[in-house]
Amino acid sequence: MRNWGRDTFISLRGLFILTGRYQEARYPLTYHILGYAGCLRHGLIPNLLDGGRKSRFNCRDAVWWWLYCVQSYVEEVPEGSAILQDKVSRIFPQDDSPPQPPGTVIRVFIMNPGMVLISRILSCVAYFPQDQPLADVIQEALTVHFQGLCFRERNAGREIDAHMTDRGFNNQIGVHPDTGFVFGGNTYNCGTWMDKMGSSDKAGLRGKPATPRDGSAVELVGLCKRSLKWLATLHEEGKFPHGSVTRGKRDGSRMTWTYRQWEQKIASSFEPVFFVSVHPSNKEPRPDLIHHRGIYKDTHGSGQPWADYQLRCNFPIAMVAAPEMFDPQHAWTALQKAEESLLGPLGMRTLDPEDWAYNGFYDNSNDSDDPKVAHGYNYHQGPEWVWPIGFFLRARLHFARVVGGESELRRVVAHTRSLLARHFTELQNSPWRGLPELTNKDGAYCKDSCRTQAWSMACLLEVLYDLNQYTVDASHRVVYTDLFFRFSQYLVGVVMTPPSWGWDCRSLSPRPTNMGSFMPVVPIGKPEPATTLGVLAREHSVPFRASDRPASIYNQP
Template identity: 45%
Template sequence: VLDEILLEIEFCYTDKGRQESEDKIVGLNGAKVEVREHLKGNDSKLAIIKQYETNGKLHLKHFPSGSVIVIKVSPIKKATEAIKLILFVNALKQSTLQTFNILLFRCAAEDENDFGSSSYNIPHWKRLDYCGLQGLLPYLNDIRFRNDLGHPICQNLRDGLWLCDYIYHRLSKHNPMLTEIARIIRILFLPLHEIPYDLRPCYFEALFSLIYETTLEQLMKKLSRPFVTASIYVQSLALSSVAFLGAVKNSKLALLPDGYKIEDDLPSSLSAGLPHFSTGFWRNWGRDTFIALPGCCLVTGRFQDARNLILSYGGAIRHGIIPNLLDGGYGARYNARDAVWFWLYAIVKYIEMVPQGFEILKSKVLRIFIHDDTIYGHDLTEQYLADTMQEALMRHFNGIEFVERNAGPRIDEHMQEQGFHVNAYVDHSTGFISGGNIYNCGTWMDKMGSSEKAGNKGWPATPRDGAAVELQGLCFAVIQKLDELYHKKLYPYEGVFTENEMWTWQKWANIMKNNFERFFYIAENDLSQYVNRRGIIKDTYGSTQGYTDYQLRPNFSIALAVAPKLIAPEKAWQALQIAEEELLGPLGIKTLDPSDYNYCPFYNQDDDGTEKKTAQGWSYHQGPEWLWVGMFFYRAKLAIAKIISEEKNNAEFYEKAKRFVRSRMGTYWEHLKHSTWASLPELTNANGSPCYHSCGAQAWSIGCMLEMIGIENFEMIYTLLPSFLVLCIIV
């Protein structure tokens, strides 16, 4: 609809005053310019304006060279009426968080698996990363910023409205609530059919932005209350977490007890990363799930989803450990020594962060393998979660040793026979959690060599056998919490025992604390042949190769973050300072000391060369910079700084540590703003350079960031921002 003609400029020629010269340029002085402002359509001398019910036309009747006309238009009546619809908001209010996952996210593989359709493809350009609304948003933001009406998306909209059709037809394939949302979105897009094709990109962007912003606003209201008024940075992290929690039909969780109530048809599983770990066998990793869970579920207030995940994986426990790969329970693989400890620690966090969280200990778990040799589907047994936890702890205290089922190429085509032998146990002389061998890689650094040409096939790059440092911190945190719960009569077991001895939780914790500094700290006077750096905390203790104990890796920061009192704070601080100087990158933290012979900061799974250190991605954990461990480094720095600050009555020491962490946040915000995945990656190569074999969106990167900024009851949600971001938010 034409509001007014803002400006008309008419260029008129006249013979008056025209002069010519043979020796100089006198310019064009035989002309005049008429300027007319704020005209109604009928007052124009240059054009005829015809206004119809749904659109208008502008005919140029007298438009000599040099003329200008500027008009002001408003959306047609049907568009403004559609924008005012409140049905969309009401539908979103009735939706579950799983619905928001479908509406906003889901990568191509997820939709292909469930519905046989992929993400939207822009001809002659690319396929979008997400099937949902978030797939378009970064490109529309870029088009708006650059005023790039020649962008392939704009041309696609001018050519036809297939993109609109895709959006609402895709949603109509899902549940009834999404079908209703699709119907409303279709109504919102109807005016685009009546708008001149060259104006479609502008109108589409306006309508799409309305739909997206309304969706985002309602999403934040469904998460924890602080997110409604949190900074745009923190809201962006919360939004990113929604991408990982959803249901995919071929990636179900293990069974939950009969009668267990959930909001959706299927409980949400937590994808390890997108797009590589989105469907099938590869979606549900025990370790990744419980590293990400405190941030993605507890900080965001998704307590029911957290409970579902804890109980589902608990039901799949076998041999005293949870699955590394879940595969619904029936195809689970039990080859991770650390996953069960992240599971136990996640339960501790649940109890601490959820109102009446201790009640989860009396929740029923459906054990699908009540005995190690139980056949899937037989002898299903319900038991309390506390009993399942106790079984895992007792099995470790008495020692776990078994050979994986179906050992051989069927489950791992590269591993040597000895690698399928799994063992995990408590070393009764130190209290440490130990296990593994040089043929397998049972912690998160789990890269198995696969190159015959380079000679690394069947050899783990990082076996980390012995006592891995992070497991000691996790165990210490868990047993200290169990001691507290036992004395409050909330956990029924006093400790663990064998035929010959019994340890209370406190006794176990004391043994660990008395031995940790002794065996893990590399003192200035340490004369071991393997010492490369002093004043650091070892990565492992008791490894077969020996020298790997003494490598500087960032895993000790995980132990310090969850159990900061395991070692004298001054020594912990010194180790953190060395790690900060030698390992910390722009986004992640180096996984190996740059002075180490094996250091290689680039990961390339396609490398088919003969260099053993790098062939077929053997360098995965030998230098590339991982984000989730970096978040634990920040947490450790804050935790140790707080202890030192309190001991020395020096508040500024802790404030300085907080300022350091704040100063690091801008880099993550910049990445989030420009990521087409609206997320943080799994890892980067050297100095933060992109790693194209990494997931663009990784659950534990986002989860650990959320957990880090959400510590101490959201104390830092509003402060862990660079000053320029705070100013932007205030403005």
């Protein structure tokens, strides 16, 4: 099954939780929170699901996005904390278990040092059901990371990846004891969303990842910090049964951190390690690699040291996940740098245009010997991806008020509205009624981009939701909420209003099979759709006509 764990959980909050589709977010029939939990192995959520049979555990980030969604479910869904006690049917109860059908009882051999035979150890047989509460699955994931694990992918070789070299199938995850940062990977694999593997023999790229991002990737540090803070609080409130993790050391001793200790270690380490100071400092380990100052590094401890200092679009994700981890002035400076260098019409450039590796035009069919672009090697080396702009805009909304008060927040809100107008124009003109995966340089059409992608829509829905929270003007809040409905009805056909928004909504028919015909979601007693939907575009001079939309959209049920 071509189902991506990472993409699923980047998309889940915007598409399911904010739209009120709580059961679909929770239950395993659609392989979401509980379904993927059942596939946990090596402390990781699979990248490629394959029905749970030959899942690939070759990404380090899906488990942190999964935890991001579990937290969102618990905090934003009525009685959401009940999910922590939901039973998870484990497909792989042990790391070496073959896939198990639901309800299987697992036989485990336990070494009992308390009884002495000739071998001085008695092997006992115990039976455990593979079903366990979600809270225990979460604890296992964090414990495995804290202990650290090196493993090799099953079926390594051309059967599962025609391009990767042998060393790329070797994976590692762990937690650095000095900083608390999660780390992993190597220069032969690519375990985050920037996962392009070279495949061109002519250009000498086969088996060479374009963006390994090994070491500690900035967004994973932020997502981990967020999860630890949340779990520590839940444990202190008596709502989560686990409050610490323990690792065995080579000398036989054991080390235990509470979740609060782990979270605080990350907090105290982050700024000194990741922020590239505006002014030269003798504390910077590789000043010779600095091109931009006043930014946050993309990684820490990469096998390619220069990659740590590249300006990319990932640090705003950490800002949204764990804003308290950032010095507000530093964060604002870095966001301004990102706006200057990375912000495109619809998405964020995936690499600084001044970087030697930058190329903003993605062509997967390029068969040249140019190592920058052959076989689309620059997939994440410049093209402008849509989903990261959601986190950039959300980070700006948060820090605008912190550093500049209400006046700066109003300015940023207005600018955010002008930027979103482009997305609504794109939405109207798209034959798929959706937002693309990416664009080429300066928003140019990319023939190899997916024309409509879940995480592009989901992350923009999260921006609209945040705009509603930050906006004090009631008339604007009406517009944002209505636009939220428009966005979501295009994608899913049916939207249930989250209780926190306080709006009623008409019942709608199920999702239409004809992608060109949609039934509108209209808040009762609110302005006509043609009026509110065009507000942003009209106010910011972006071409938009309500008549551009299919007439069927205006037909009421």
